[in-house]
């Protein structure tokens with residue numbers, strides 16, 4: 001299959017490209033704007049005969065139309081993805097996540113191309129810590145942040161294009177990913193690289209917030225299964241039963257890296273910080289037989305720590321800029 005992958009130089013997009021090119025004889029074209037979050041180095045070492053890289057913006061309608069016309073399927077990862085940045089400056093989130101998705105949908109509609117939309121569990125808002133409920137495909141949308149509201153908006157556009165125009169599309173909403181190639185602004189790589197640089201990890205507030213962690217390669221396998229065998233028009237939730245508080249995750253990182261358990265700072269909390277996310281992925285497992293391979297979170301985390309140790313040349317150029325952004329955000333909010 002000839003697959004157009006948007007945002008393929010980002011964290012999950014690049015993991016997906018590695019997964020797809022390793023899983024069969026698919027051909028992948030990546031379109032990526034190479035924002036601060038995109039990195040061509042994340043696609044190094046892949047077979048050049050089956051991978052084409054196009055440096056471009058998903059808001060560029062003529063370019064998108066041409067690339068969609070050359071593809072049999074589109075998998076849409078490109079987004080502004082970081083909640084903290086969306087609190088600072090929401091505009092790029094509206095542009096890329098909403099108008100960018102609209103631009104793709106219109107091209108896919110013209111060409112009749114199969115489309116898979118990548119989204120997040122954050123569209124459902126948050127849960128109480130002691131709530132036995134988990135998100136399902138029928139949980140009402142209730143996003144909290146500029147990031148999650150623009151992702152919710154993009155999901156609704158896809159659903160409307162399916163209903164109104166008969167688009168051949170599927171959607172997936174996944175929980176928090178971890179693994180190689182994740183930008184150092186995000187929680188797990190930020191703390192790992194802080195420790196590697198001799199700096200103290202930063203926990204927002206008391207660290208009680210719970211995230212439902214899944215390895216990016218398990219996310220990729222689920223997306224490929226939905227692309228190949230999912231029912232058109234359907235939404236699938238992707239999660240690996242990985243609920244942990246931020247404090248627990250940080251304790252695991254410190255332990256795995258041989259640092260004292262109290263060697264971190266509690267810093268100002270994120271405004272509007274969602275308390276807990278939790279995914280019920282029974283539909284995906286039951287219909288498509290998908291199961292996570294990285295069932296042991298501590299082992300997956302240890303492998304991820306090892307990856308950041310071995311790949312300092314990949315992350316070091318972005319570390320200072322990411323920490324400078326955090327400093328500016330904290331000063332602006334103080």
Ligand code: NAD
Pocket residue numbers: 006007008009010011012013031032033034035036037038039056057058059076077078079080081082096100118119120121151173174175176177178183
């Ligand atoms: P990321 O920020 O690491 O990567 C985003 C990529 O999109 C970058 O390579 C960037 O250059 C590119 N991009 C941004 N704007 C663009 C534009 N206008 N045109 C073309 N390319 C553009 O993000 P990520 O964490 O890999 O997330 C990928 C997708 O998965 C997003 O849609 C996100 O909402 C979703 N998602 C992420 C998680 C998570 O835990 N990170 C969980 C569930 C869903």
Ligand code: TDX
Pocket residue numbers: 081082083084119120121122175176177185186187188190202203204205207209210211246270
């Ligand atoms: O330094 C930090 N300290 C800290 O305690 C950072 C960067 C984060 N946190 C907390 C905030 C969250 O509770 O850790 C948790 C995870 O934070 P992020 O890595 O920023 O992820 P989150 O806001 O949960 O969103 C992620 O998962 C869902 C992705 O960034 C989104 O793109 C995805 O949709």
